[in-house]
């Protein structure tokens with residue numbers, strides 16, 4: 751799960767969608783999920799990510815047409831363009847421990863981790 755794409759690398763994957771087979775819905779799901787992580791830190795990706803997610807939702811074996819595929823590739827490219835503007839940055843994830851392992855939630859640009867209440871207390875009250 752921990753692919754650690756930079757914004758530019760994820761953009762390249764999204765651009766690559768246009769040269770994939772329309773039958774290949776697996777990579778679309780992965781890209782959708784990856785992009786969702788970026789919207790948690792960078793709200794400016796909400797709109798292009800939602801457009802891509804919606805296009806993907808229309809593009810199922812029984813409902814897909816050339817038109818739904820066109821929507822998928824168009825919205826993937828728009829999302830790629832937005833990500834590329836961010837540049838060569840990685841998505842920052844929380845490194846705190848919880849009771850069941852590393853937290854790894856995407857950190858917001860400002861403020862504490864959304865899962866802070868699930869972090870394990872640090873030993874002896876130190877940070």
Ligand SMILES: [Zn+2]
Nearest residue numbers: 844853863865
């Ligand atoms: Zn956390």
